[in-house]
């Protein structure tokens with residue numbers, strides 16, 4: 001197939017009329033499909049149903065500390081849950097606080113704490129004229145929503161397959177004291193599926209920020225979410241790298257079992273230096289008498305240890321892998337030679353990131369919607385929902401059954417072609 005850019009105007013017009021006929025056919029099908037959010041499918045949720053049976057009225061419901069998990073007590077997590085989540089986050093159990101059901105909630109709380117009370121005795125951010133965050137783009141919309149909510153000025157930093165542009169990160173954080181944080185999804189990033197290289201992690205650990213209360217918000221949401229036995233991405237552990245570099249307090253690591261067990265009913269945790277955790281505990285003791293220990297106990301009794309989690313993740317991968325491969329096969333087959341888009345081929349995580357021709361993403365998503373396929377809103381992967389190139393579209397293959405996913409992707413590539421032809425004819 002000849003690339004669109006090398007076709008004559010007549011050839012493009014001919015292509016356009018064929019594509020329009022195909023699009024009409026799709027519209028006639030009355031589709032109602034959703035490729036917008038990165039939710040596990042029902043089949044994936046079924047994998048964890050055994051967890052419902054591990055606690056019953058005959059079970060010993062005391063945790064290792066001898067506390068009855070049905071009652072108040074143990075504010076920052078039962079010991080066995082700290083051990084399990086510690087293995088997941090790759091830090092010692094002492095460096096963990098277990099929270100409630102959502103890591104995003106923890107991120108919100110940490111930012112809120114910084115605004116109202118300040119980090120480790122420093123000036124509360126609400127007293128400062130300006131607070132800024134670096135935002136590797138494209139990135140996770142809900143991170144950006146938190147900082148937008150608090151009135152933080154967000155600065156785009158381009159992503160590369162090795163992680164954020166570290167020359168820019170180093171320069172900006174060392175020059176500007178108003179920069180207080182950076183949002184990172186370091187492994188199988190949302191939306192590209194990129195994993196930060198060892199060099200990137202070491203450069204993060206060695207940052208010399210102008211602000212003493214600068215923190216790396218390291219959201220390792222997809223640490224064990226591999227699609228394949230081989231290859232699997234591996235990442236250096238940042239907390240210990242920060243200690244080695246003499247910056248032990250510079251990172252908050254976030255994690256949860258949301259896409260391991262049940263999103264919305266999993267267990268979330270933060271890991272950081274002792275000084276940071278003590279600081280967060282001052283907030284936590286006011287906020288709650290304790291999180292849901294029965295859920296913590298359920299998770300530990302069901303998974304037992306990291307090997308139990310790994311076995312579970314292989315089962316998730318068996319369901320997810322064919323979906324990713326189906327989408328990638330269609331993208332390759334239909335768009336491979338046309339030079340109207342590029343896309344990532346992740347080894348894990350929940351998303352594929354698609355780059356259309358500049359100025360086309362919104363129109364592609366709108367066209368897909370008109371024919372019954374909902375995609376993540378164009379722009380959602382950028383702060384303030386403003387993609388400066390209007391080119392990025394996040395594809396989320398996990399939720400729909402595979403036959404629907406195939407139909408939705410066939411329609412998506414058709415919309416990419418149609419909008420690109422129009423662009424080239426302009």
Ligand code: PLP
Nearest residue numbers: 102103104140185190221256258
């Ligand atoms: N972090 C990232 C990068 C995510 O993609 C998601 C969910 O899609 C979350 C956090 C949400 O995690 P939780 O369910 O623990 O709040």
